[in-house]
Amino acid sequence: MKLYIEIDGKTRSVEYTPGANAVKIDGVDMEADAQQQRPGVLSVIMDGRAWRVVLEEHEDEPALHLAGKRIAYRLDDPRSLKARRAHAGGADGPKAIKASMPGRVVRVVAQPGDLVEAHQGVVVIEAMKMQNELKSPKSGRVAELRVSAGDTVVSGDVLAVIE
Amino acid sequence: MGIPFATVYSDVDRTAPHVLESDETYRLGPAPATESYLRGDLLLDIARRAQADAIHPGYGFLSENADFAEACEEAEIKFIGPPAAAMRALGSKTRARQAADKAGMPRTPGSTKGLASLEEALDLAAEIGYPVMLKAAAGGGGKGMRMVTRQEDLKSAFETAQSEAERAFGSNEVYLEKLIDRPRHIEIQVLADEHGHCIYLGERECSIQRRHQKVIEEAPSAVVNAELRRQMGEAAVRLAKSAGYTNAGTVEFLLDDRDSFYFLEMNTRLQVEHPVTELVTGLDLVHLQIRIAQGEPLAIAQDDVRLRGHTIECRIYAEDPDNGFFPSPGKITRLLQPGGPGIREDSGIYEGWTVPMDYDPMLSKLIAYAPTREEAVARMLRALDEYVICGIRTNLALFRRILKDPDFQAARIDTGYLDRLLSETNQTMPSNQGEEQTALATIAAAVFESHRNAAPSTVAQPANSWKRNAREEGLRR
Numbered sequence: 001m002k003l004y005i006e007i008d009g010k011t012r013s014v015e016y017t018p019g020a021n022a023v024k025i026d027g028v029d030m031e032a033d034a035q036q037q038r039p040g041v042l043s044v045i046m047d048g049r050a051w052r053v054v055l056e057e058h059e060d061e062p063a064l065h066l067a068g069k070r071i072a073y074r075l076d077d078p079r080s081l082k083a084r085r086a087h088a089g090g091a092d093g094p095k096a097i098k099a100s101m102p103g104r105v106v107r108v109v110a111q112p113g114d115l116v117e118a119h120q121g122v123v124v125i126e127a128m129k130m131q132n133e134l135k136s137p138k139s140g141r142v143a144e145l146r147v148s149a150g151d152t153v154v155s156g157d158v159l160a161v162i163e
Numbered sequence: 164m165g166i167p168f169a170t171v172y173s174d175v176d177r178t179a180p181h182v183l184e185s186d187e188t189y190r191l192g193p194a195p196a197t198e199s200y201l202r203g204d205l206l207l208d209i210a211r212r213a214q215a216d217a218i219h220p221g222y223g224f225l226s227e228n229a230d231f232a233e234a235c236e237e238a239e240i241k242f243i244g245p246p247a248a249a250m251r252a253l254g255s256k257t258r259a260r261q262a263a264d265k266a267g268m269p270r271t272p273g274s275t276k277g278l279a280s281l282e283e284a285l286d287l288a289a290e291i292g293y294p295v296m297l298k299a300a301a302g303g304g305g306k307g308m309r310m311v312t313r314q315e316d317l318k319s320a321f322e323t324a325q326s327e328a329e330r331a332f333g334s335n336e337v338y339l340e341k342l343i344d345r346p347r348h349i350e351i352q353v354l355a356d357e358h359g360h361c362i363y364l365g366e367r368e369c370s371i372q373r374r375h376q377k378v379i380e381e382a383p384s385a386v387v388n389a390e391l392r393r394q395m396g397e398a399a400v401r402l403a404k405s406a407g408y409t410n411a412g413t414v415e416f417l418l419d420d421r422d423s424f425y426f427l428e429m430n431t432r433l434q435v436e437h438p439v440t441e442l443v444t445g446l447d448l449v450h451l452q453i454r455i456a457q458g459e460p461l462a463i464a465q466d467d468v469r470l471r472g473h474t475i476e477c478r479i480y481a482e483d484p485d486n487g488f489f490p491s492p493g494k495i496t497r498l499l500q501p502g503g504p505g506i507r508e509d510s511g512i513y514e515g516w517t518v519p520m521d522y523d524p525m526l527s528k529l530i531a532y533a534p535t536r537e538e539a540v541a542r543m544l545r546a547l548d549e550y551v552i553c554g555i556r557t558n559l560a561l562f563r564r565i566l567k568d569p570d571f572q573a574a575r576i577d578t579g580y581l582d583r584l585l586s587e588t589n590q591t592m593p594s595n596q597g598e599e600q601t602a603l604a605t606i607a608a609a610v611f612e613s614h615r616n617a618a619p620s621t622v623a624q625p626a627n628s629w630k631r632n633a634r635e636e637g638l639r640r
Contacts (some may be wrong), residue, residue, distance in 0.1 A: 005608045007601055023606050030602065034610050040497050040553075042607050044552050044600075053607040056553035057496060062611075065551045068563050071600075073608045101489040102520045106178070109414075117396035123331075128490040128524040131308055131327055 004076040011076045094163040095137045099153040107149055112144045116162065120127030123147065123159045136162050164453060167343075171206065171554060173199035175519040180511055187213055201225040202334070204232040210240050217241035217456055219279050219449070223523065225299075225575045226432040227449040243456040244410050245431050254431040257338050259298045263426040270426040271338030271417065274476045284321055284339055287315065291341045292546045295612050297321060299328030299334035305375035307331060310342060322634040337593075343425060345577040346417035348372065349384055351399035352440045354451060355409045356461040363396035364444050365470050367413075367436055367537040370576045373488065373566060376580060378558075378563060380436035381475045382443045385574035386418070395424055402429065411437075417578075435528065436507060439474040473536040475543050479527040483556035492520040496554030501546035505532045505539070518555055526557065536574070540566050 002015045009142060016023040020151045021033045033045045040055040054065040106123040110116055121133040122142065142162040169187035172179060175194040182188045189209045192199035199205075201224055210218055218240055220226035226244065242251070253259045260275040264288035273289050277300055278284045278369040286310070288295045297320055299307030307328030309393035319335065329335040350367045355361035368384035369377040387395070399414035413434050436456035439447050446463075455461070482488045498514040510527035512518065518526065529550070544566050550559055565571050568584060 001613055003609045003612055005612070007604055007608070012605050013596060014605055016606075016609065023609075025605055030606070032606050034606060036610075036614075038313045040611075041499070042610060044603055044607060046606075051603055053555060053603065054497060054499060054551045055607075055611045062608075063553075064607055064611075065553065066604055066607070068548050068560060069600070070560070071604045073604065075608070075612050083315060100486055101483075102492055103490070106326070107199075125519045126330070128492065128522060129331055130490060130524075131323065132487075132489060153233055 006074040099157045106153045219243040242567045249408045268426045271340045277336035278613040294342040297324045301332035350415040382439040442474040473539045482526040491556040493555045499551040501549035
């Protein structure tokens with residue numbers, strides 16, 4: 001079985017023979033014994049060293065917990081490449097201010113049509129008793145304001161659009 | 164102590180660990196704290212229904228609310244904490260500053276009353292000089308608190324502090340004090356019975372802070388010697404006695420680099436970081452709180468208090484260090500917790516628990532105890548390596564970084580330490596180790612992914628993933 005795994009922007013091919021303790025990464029042989037302790041928890045022995053790897057499932061960006069680090073990875077296939085290109089927008093043009101966490105809108109600082117500077121606060125969100133001011137990513141005009149005080153938002157919601 | 168207990172919960176806490184472990188439990192109300200945990204009237208109704216003799220208010224919400232303590236007194240349900248009058252005299256930071264003046268304790272320059280207007284704030288700040296701190300009089304945990312370094316920033320900081328204070332504490336009283344340069348945060352735990360005895364249980368150092376929120380606490384402090392401990396302890400006891408204080412409380416000080424200490428505020432409740440004191444004194448503070456509330460005299464005198472070993476506590480928060488430490492509520496999809504000698508964990512989470520967005524992002528307190536500071540650091544690092552929380556982002560990696568930092572290990576710390584550390588770029592791992600781990604991660608990802616692609620998750624998991632894969636490969640042919 002051959003899979004392509006992307007970590008830190010670099011894609012590597014992995015080949016292994018199920019049942020054998022050998023793996024090929026980018027065509028290079030490596031000795032590795034991987035045993036699942038329970039779903040999502042893997043014990044890997046490589047060069048006599050023991051590692052515990054824990055899987056964090058996520059639709060877009062799964063991650064591994066390894067030696068105290070969180071390592072995001074992507075299963076690379078042509079479709080996801082296309083999807084990534086589609087996601088990447090141009091540097092100019094309208095920019096959205098998105099909620100970076102779930103929470104409640106406590107204040108809307110700017111109004112539609114207002115001119116704002118880059119890094120000027122537009123919406124204040126409160127979550128877990130902390131207020132966070134979400135700032136404009138660029139200088140421009142508030143084209144859209146999609147929330148008002150009291151609204152509940154989830155991570156990734158578009159709060160406002162600056163053009 | 165064998166006392167049966169009842170707890171309360173809001174709708175989002177219906178399956179929280181404290182509910183699962185209770186003898187009795189009662190619904191308070193919907194998720195927002197203002198409609199549940201801050202509703203003293205509902206709490207007292209429930210206390211009557213449960214026929215409770217006493218209420219332990221914990222260390223959040225109403226634990227420092229004098230009106231609630233008074234309502235308990237009127238309802239003849241014992242509030243496990245100080246009397247309302249002592250809370251009023253000390254719980255408000257402004258009144259505590261007035262009390263400190265009377266008790267002859269050094270304090271930071273600034274106002275001893277709430278600021279009536281922005282103009283007053285501007286005048287006072289100009290008089291004592293920037294940088295200054297704006298603080299909610301009713302505050303705690305960094306809420307309603309802002310540092311201001313320039314006059315032009317005072318207006319917005321004043322408004323945000325007021326609004327945050329109003330939302331968190333139901334009072335928008337804000338005062339102003341001078342910022343002490345690079346202080347250490349040292350606090351004294353006091354314990355007073357209802358018969359006039361008051362003792363101090365040594366200090367805790369809480370200099371590792373981010374946004375004025377304590378992140379790591381330890382006891383004892385590496386820089387407090389027996390004489391300084393006695394001076395600070397006696398000052399704390401003097402303040403507590405002058406206000407008729409009873410039960411557990413904490414007097415917070417700032418310590419400058421010349422060993423001068425300044426009264427900061429008093430916390431009229433048990434504190435989040437009380438376990439570090441428990442482990443170095445061998446005392447159970449909640450147990451002693453209940454005994455005091457029962458009217459018993461303190462069974463220990465000041466000379467009986469002995470400090471042994473060293474304890475460090477890490478506050479594990481649901482927040483994303485890669486995204487400005489924004490809160491990261493959500494479902495914990497996988498949880499591996501540490502254990503072993505010298506490790507204690509006080510936690511409110513489990514695998515499958517959804518961390519609500521409505522409250523403080525603290526998940527757990529991880530505490531390491533050992534004979535020396537160096538060994539406690541080593542134990543904590545070992546426990547942190549064992550700890551994995553999936554599904555939400557946490558600050559676990561931050562603790563590894565702090566505990567491995569030479570300045571932290573040498574106890575060269577102050578309240579600005581963490582901000583300075585975070586402004587430095589994180590050193591990357593040595594490259595050979597990095598490559599080995601990347602290879603390992605690549606293999607692990609491939610194994611996990613092949614499982615995911617090959618089988619629906621409902622199938623029972625065979626012990627050996629390679630075997631399972633082989634079977635699945637065989638089926639496909």
